[in-house]
Amino acid sequence: MRIHCFSGNGNSAAVAASLGQLLHDESNDILWVFPVYAWGIPPVVVSRIKEMDLNGIRCHMVCTCGDETGNIDRQWHRLILSCGGVPGGIYSVQMPNTYVCLPFFNVDKPEIASQKLNASGQRIDTIAEWLSDRDFRTDLLRGSLPWFKTTVIYPWFCRFLTDSSKFHHTNSCTACGLCSKMCPCHNISTGPEGYPQWDNHCASCLRCYHICPRHAVAYGKRTAGKGQYLHPLFRKLFLISAK
Known part of the structure; x- marks a missing residue:
């Protein structure tokens, strides 16, 4: 199987x-x-x-x-x-x-x-x-x-609600590039200063939001004050894979 x-x-x-x-x-x-x-x-x-x-x-x-x-x-x-x-x-x-x-x-x-x-x-x-x-x-x-x-x-x-146009980075973003590296659909690129830019083939999986170490990815104003989650067995794997 x-x-x-x-x-x-x-x-x-x-x-x-x-x-x-x-x-x-x-x-x-x-x-x-x-x-x-x-x-x-x-x-x-x-x-x-x-x-x-x-x-x-x-x-x-x-x-x-x-x-x-x-x-x-x-x-x-x-x-x-x-x-x-x-x-x-x-x-x-x-x-x-x-x-x-x-x-x-x-x-x-x-x-x-x-x-x-x-x-x-x-x-x-x-x-x-x-x-x-x-x-x-x-x-x-x-x-x-x-x-x-x-x-x-x-x-x-x-x-x-599968439109990526509302995704943006907040002032907490350090341009580390993790969201771009870990996007499963390669939907995030980095601009001239290294900050993330979302394209139009997003899967709405929210990995970019949950994986950001600075909690600097937002979806309009709807994610303000909300938490993050990654499965514990895969948190380290995601971060190691991005290096």
């Missing part, structure tokens, strides 16, 4: 790494691991899958979510079938919140984040057992009003 992963701040990468150690499946299946975006699939993942001819390949999905997934499974079924694939197991793992670009959205308090991380290990073990046993169930934290969230809010989010 091949594992394809998209991760902004390490939650999905940590889940994918753990599953990679636990699974010993030699099938041609693909396991996709990625975070939930506004109760749907990240547009960057949708675009990547649409580029592929899955040709009957069974595609499993593990999504990481701060709280809920909505009807992401129905979206997954439509996407995989439209690309010639076969939908497989669909699972979710609750992980610490990372989204900060709307009012009332913030990272979890440290104690809540720790509780989610501690509980995620058993959940990952369970998902690995299901996949190993070819138990391709759907097991999600669907939450309340799932149809409305995935069918109405998700398209609105993709249209209006």
Whole structure:
């Protein structure tokens, strides 16, 4: 089984790494691991899958979510079938919140984040057992009003809140270049004085915001006073990789 992963701040990468150690499946299946975006699939993942001819390949999905997934499974079924694939197991793992670009959205308090991380290990073990046993169930934290969230809010989010034009650096920026080096989509360049400039192919993963050691990346005024988060196992890896 091949594992394809998209991760902004390490939650999905940590889940994918753990599953990679636990699974010993030699099938041609693909396991996709990625975070939930506004109760749907990240547009960057949708675009990547649409580029592929899955040709009957069974595609499993593990999504990481701060709280809920909505009807992401129905979206997954439509996407995989439209690309010639076969939908497989669909699972979710609750992980610490990372989204900060709307009012009332913030990272979890440290104690809540720790509780989610501690509980995620058993959940990952369970998902690995299901996949190993070819138990391709759907097991999600669907939450309340799932149809409305995935069918109405998700398209609105993709249209209006994946725009990078509101990203900017504050006066705390030291032009270290870390955000540019670590952007997974190579969407950030540095200007003549070394300060970051955002292009127009942003994945809205918020890695630039969360990884900045000076907390100097902002999204308009919406991130003022909000926290930062990186998965603890990947914080050092991100920083080491940037050197």
